[in-house]
Amino acid sequence: MGEFSLTHILLLAILGLIFFGPSRLPQLGQGLGKAIRGFKQGLNEIDVDPKDIQDHKQVNHTSQQATQSQKQTETQNS
Known part of the structure; x- marks a missing residue:
């Protein structure tokens, strides 16, 4: 429990296609990638000196x- 199997991933992909359509999925993936990249850059910019x-x-x-x-x-x- 709590682990993603191949079945879970396929089910999520099918639901994504149904709800968003094939033309919208690349845009959503790109937006998610930019958000994650920005979050990581923000974490790296935090410089705490004792x-x-x-x-x-x-x-x-x-x-x-x-x-x-x-x-x-x-x-x-x-």
């Missing part, structure tokens, strides 16, 4: 401290 992650954590920590300080100031002024 130093960038550490910098982000430091900025986030500083931001949290500033928020807490602001809340304390507002409480004292009320």
